[in-house]
Amino acid sequence: MASSGVQGFELEVVGRVLPGWNVFLGYAYLDSRVLASLDVQNGVPVEGKRLANVPEHSASLWTTYDITNQWQVGGGAFFVDKRYANTDNLNVVPSYVRGRT
Secondary structure, eight states, rough: OOOEEEEEEEEEEEEEETTTEEEEEEEEEEEEEEEEOEEETTTTTTTOOOTTOOSSSEEEEEEEEEESSSOOEEEEEEEEEOEEESTTTEEEEOOOEEOOO
C-alpha cells in the first residue's frame, strides 16, 4: 500500500498601507513526498519522489485602491513553482507567473 505526505507552511499578510490602499501577500511552501510505495513508473521507483502537481513554492500579491466608495481598482500577480506531472518526477511543468487586473 502506498502512502504519501505533505509538510509545509503558509504565510499571509493583509493590510491597509494608506487610506484606500489595500494589500494582500501570500506565500506557501509544500514539501510533498511519496513516503512508502512499491510502485515503479517508467522504470523509476516512486518512493521518495515528489507528489504530482504539488509546487514546492507558490506566492501571490494582490493590491487594490479605493477611488471612491463605489469604485475600486486592483491588480495582482501569482507565482507557481515548477511541479512534476507524475510521481516518477521525469515530466516537469515549468514555473510561471501570471498577472491580473
